[in-house]
Amino acid sequence: MITTLLIANRGEIACRVIRSARALGLRSVAVHSAIDAQARHVREADLAVNLGGAKPADSYLRVEQLIAAARASGAQAIHPGYGFLSENAGFARAIEDAGLIFLGPPASAIEAMGSKSAAKALMETAGVPLVPGYHGEAQDFETFRTAAEVIGYPVLLKAAAGGGGKGMKVVERESELAEALASAQREAQAAFGDARMLVEKYVLKPRHVEIQVFADQHGNCLYLNERDCSIQRRHQKVVEEAPAPGLSPQLRRAMGEAAVKAAQAIGYVGAGTVEFLLDARGEFFFMEMNTRLQVEHPVTEAITGLDLVAWQIRVARGEPLPITQEQVPLLGHAIEVRLYAEDPDHDFLPATGTLTLYREPAAGPGRRVDSGVAEGDTVSPFYDPMLGKLIAWGENREEARQRLLAMLDDMAVGGVKTNLAFLRRVLAHPAFAAAELDTGFIPRYQPDLLPPPAALGEDFWQLAAQAFVLSEPVRSRQDDPFSPWSSRQGWRSASTAQSRISLRCGSECRDLNIDPTRGPAWTLEGGSLWVEMQGLRRRHRVLRQGDSLYLQWGGELQCVQRIDPIAEAEASHTAHGGLTAPMNGSIVRVLVEAGQAVAAGTALVVLEAMKMEHSIRAPQAGIVKALYCSEGEMVSEGAALVELEEAEARDE
Structure with a gap:
């Protein structure tokens, strides 16, 4: 029996799980880091347990503390959310060993699909078509260099143990491989505790179409239609919709049946997603399986009328799936956008600060907002910068699109930079309105989607x-x-x-x-x-x-x-005349020394923020005059990092 549920996560997914748990009459337990003590998910839960620390490794990734929190709060079950430990087989096994219920698949299923390399080998054996690539155990540079040469550039480096764009790099030529591989491995290690990589052919103009599967403990498994997640930046989904535009019933069935076969092959239980690349000819290639609930699950809920979190709880209780494949609804169309604290004008760098203004559009028929913040909350550099998701449903795609545009107009955020205006430009773009979708959408229409800031008249x-x-x-x-x-x-x-x-x-x-x-x-x-x-x-x-x-x-x-114009003039200054931190974060590598000559474009410092690495590069050739940071140091946005002197100035 489950009467109390602990959510081993934070932000909007924790708030989302709390809502469904409460609707089923369950008590909810939130966990939080030291800096999340006043976070929205903590305020909304019935109980809360402090994990301490700030970085994920010191808080949300501490398995023993999470299990201790469940025992202390009387929780019989743990929901992992997504990200963090949601696809960690060791976490699932530790929960089972502690006599608790894990609201996810068995540890063996996570192990089978948690490694992208192992999953692709399994699919290859099952006859599912794969994108050409290397998924082996050897992880040395020479192995990847040889594999990339055989596959042919451009290639895509991917973390074997994770997703969400973490540890993922596109490499256009061999000269870029070493630096990209090292950076991807560091990101993978920081995000998932596993630096193993795989490399694949980078398929041009693919669509990203995924199938939502659900299985119970009685051998039943079905697919809940599909989602198109092709609108991405830096391999991170930005816009998702269901069903995928233009899919024939025959193709939907073929992809759905392949996804169910994959889930059944590993004894899957609970909610999962099988992701495919779909080309213009209607051929699909297995990418990976995410053994958890996905960020974009609300669009599936919108077109089926189902509560997937409630399904997770019922399946964990041992109940059978309530419907058969033939009874799965497909009603209208739904589109979701992810609202991020980030700066689209500066390569979508994560943004931090206090939400001095935060107003969500009113809920109503066909209008839904899933968020994890409120006005006055702080966006820290330690976690993913997603503030929430706006979801609109309509009788057809155009109705959903127009409704979502109206919701974006009603959304107001101040205090941190966001992608709100960028999302509106994506939805309003004629190519998106015409459902001309593929993963190259944003780069192709970049001049329209990311125009230079207009002068204020x-x-x-x-x-x-x-x-x-x-x-x-x-x-x-x-x-x-x-x-x-x-x-x-x-x-x-x-x-x-x-x-x-x-x-x-x-x-x-x-x-x-x-x-x-x-x-x-x-x-x-x-x-x-x-x-x-x-x-x-x-x-x-x-x-x-x-x-x-x-x-x-x-x-x-x-x-x-x-402003007071006199005070403004007196306060204006330039810090050290050097390169500054574009956001709050941690210095993970200092690649140069004082006095060193560098060429334009040379990576000087690597900054980690919100589980992603960002290289600070020399804007022109010069001499490193001074360093104002060291590895492991936390720095604030605008802090001076490196002072670079032009080579000509030194010669004089």
Whole structure:
């Protein structure tokens, strides 16, 4: 019997599992690191256990502490979520040995599919077509160099024990192989505790189509249709949808039956996903099997009306699957986007900081948000930067797409950079609307999806100035908060007074004169600034949060702040005139020494943040004048790392 469930994870998946557990009448137990003590999943659980530490290795990856937390809280079962230990056979076995229930497949199934190399060997024996590659045990550089030469460049390096883009590198030529292999191995070791790699042919213009499978303890196994996850950046899924556009019923059945055969071959139990590459001719190739619930499971729930987490709990209790393959629904279409704290304008580098503004679109028919944060929470450099997921369902794909676009317009995030505007451009792109999907979508349409930041015109600054002034709190009647003079809501600018204001938005600053007697009429009503001119009223979304004002402009929410121009000028400076950290993180390697000559593009420092490595490279040839960091050190965004002196300057 399961009455109390511990979730060995954090963020939105922990919150998601808590909801289903509560709906089934179960108590939920959250675990957390020292810096996650006030996280949303902790606040929503019935009980919470502190694991200590900050990095995953010191908290969420500590098997013995997780099992001790389950015993201390009275939990009979553990849900692993995804990421962390969700596909760790040792964790599953330790749970079973402790007399607890693991809400996932048997350890033997995880072992069979947890290694990409072993899984591909198993599929090859079963006759499932594979992408050409090397999946052997030898892990030396020469083995990979020879294999890549036989396969032919470009090749794809992948961590044998994980997924999610961690430990994955595309290598275009042999000269890049050594550095890429070493970096991928470090990422794999940090993320999964296993540095083993495999290498495959990098298939051009493939679609990423995966099959959701589910099996019980009585030998029943079925597939719950498929998902298209082709829109990716750095091998990380960004947009997912179900069903996959353009799949015929025959192809859906062939892929589904192959996925079920793979699951049954390893004695699978619970929720799993079999991932395929699908080419334009309708041929599919086995990639891997994820022996856990996937991030994108909500789109499957949307088109089937099923609660997959509830299914996991019932299967763990020993109940049979409630329906047969013929009874699996396929209703309408669903699309999901992943909202990340990251900077699309700088190669999607993870972003950290405090969520000074966080407003989700209202839930309703066909509208769902799965998130793990709230306003005021901190996004740290230690964990995955996903804030949440927005999911829309419609009777057809276009209805789902339009509904999701409206949800993105209603979403508001401030304090950290996000991919919100980028997601909207993806969904609004004509090629996406036409379902022209493959894994090269983002690079192909990069000029449209990642345009250079547009200059903010005079109309924006005038609008921002009016919005800022109208949203300023009025303190003339502090003794009577109900007085109409205590608020500017609905106030129409009609006075003759002129004022001057200095504002900053991003890196731009402006001094502005405000004259309410000239130009359009401005009215602030709730969260909307109405601009009336020549009988036409236009609405702009406005959110005031302390000293910051968020104004919707050009499809994005711009953050505007009032400044003292003299103080700003005095405070401006450049740290050491050198290369700085693009985000908070840990220095994993320092590759140069002071006095060393380097060529343009040389990797100087390797920074790890949110389980991914980022190389800081020399922008031009020069001499390393000074180093301001050391290996193992934690650094903050903007901290000086390396001072580089141009070679010509040294010669002089």
